[in-house]
Amino acid sequence: MNPRIRKAIIPAAGFGTRMLPATKSVPKELLPIVDRPVLDYIVQEAFSAGIDHVIIVTGRMKSSIEDYFDKNFELDVSLRKSGKTAIADKLCEATPGVGRVSFVRQQEALGLGHAVWTARHLVGDEPFAVLLPDMLMVNDTGCLESMVDVYKEFGGNVLSVEKCAEEDAHKFGIVSLRPSSNGPLINGLIEKPAPGTAPTNLFLSGRYILQPEIFQLLESQEPGAGGEIQLTDSLIKLMAQQEIRPLEFKGRTFDCGSPAGYVAATLHMAMQRPELAAALAQEVELLGNTRGTSRAA
Template identity: 70%
Template sequence: MHTKVRKAIIPAAGFGTRMLPATKSVPKELLPIVDRPILDYIVAEAFASGIEHAVIVTGRMKGAIEDYFDHAFEIDVCLRNAGKHGLADRMAQHTPGTGSISFVRQQQARGLGHAVWTARQIVGDEPFAVLLPDMLMVDEVPCLKSMMDLHDRHGGNIVAVERCAPEEAHKFGIVSLKATDDGPLVAGLVEKPAPGTAPSNLFISGRYILQPEIFNLLENQSPGAGGEIQLTDAMIALMGEQKIRPFEFCGRTFDCGSPAGFVSANLHMALGRADLGACVNMEIENLAAARRAVA
């Protein structure tokens, strides 16, 4: 029987440079997708998948993240005094239970691998998930839930992958696979290969389940691309000792750390809302008609 995945690390210490100037004053993880911060969706995915405790890694000027996941007593009282119990109840639903979230600070911007390593003492000696907060992954079954079900059957390490256009592969971390009697396994990992050299068009899309041995590798790892401690480099080293299994996610993924992905995510989530979909769809149709008229 494989050890259950109970904890998740969510690295949220980045500067959000692709979303400047908005992120000068608002953490990129709190930028709203319709009426909820991006990070709220990521935390909700973790708990909906069966995670019991989330560790959010923050940095300087990210105190608003801790405030968001706290109980807003004053707002709750004001709403209920005004008779807005439905809104107050909805806010309460997005407040995690006491003790279900911890916060640690990445005191130096040393990369994703270092951010994951900073949470090692809370995770301890057990498998854990990693969810990148930029990547909003939408499907009927949460991506992490499918990965945790796969882990229940096989154990080991799991990485979510998706397919991109081959000519776009140089923009991503790419995996190559090998067929085995135990199903497909990751045979290689390369971060942003030179154009035309990618071993496949399967890219790592922002969800991981990892075994605790990776912490020792991260602790002693030399800086890689960009002078940072790269999680991919530690996974390459781990691959020599443990299996890494792919999970191909077939839902929709939005890179909310980029303006185009952020806008697309807002449109997608708004169109799926019963209270907003018709209005937003009408505005899209009006804009399209206006562009056709000009053309």
């Protein structure tokens, strides 16, 4: 029987340069999608998949992330004195229990692989998950939950992938596959292949289930693209030792680290709220009519 996936790492130490100037003072992970930070959605995805302990890797100027997942006693008292007990109760229910979220500081911005390695002592010698906080993945069943189901059946390592248009494959980290008796396995990772050379149109979409041996590989990993410790470089070494299986995610994925992806995610999630959907639909229709009039003019 495969060990249960109990812990998840969320690397949240980046500067969020694509979302400047907003991220000059607010961590990109705390930018709100309607009325919840994008990071809150990612943490809840982990908990919904059965994760017991989420480890968030932060950096300088990110202490507000720790504050968000802590209980705010002053706010709680103020709300209750004002008779807003329903809101206070809702906030309490949404606050993770003691010990469910931990934080570790990445002291230097040395890449995704280094951020994952920074959390090694909190993970220990057991398989774990990694969730990128920029990628909001929406479906009836969470992406990580589906990956855990695959892991329970086969063990090993599992990476989430999605299909892109073939002409866009050069923009992503693309996987190549080989057949096996238990379904396809990943046998190659190519970062932004030259146009027309990609072996598939399946790209890595930001969720990983990894065996602890990855930490040893990351510790000795030489800097790669951008002079950083790249997780994909160590994954290439890992696949020579262990099976790495793809899980193709069938829902919607929004890159909330980009302005267009962030706005799209906000609109999508707002439209799922009955109290917001009608007014937003009217605004979108009005905007469409205005743009059509502008083009005609």
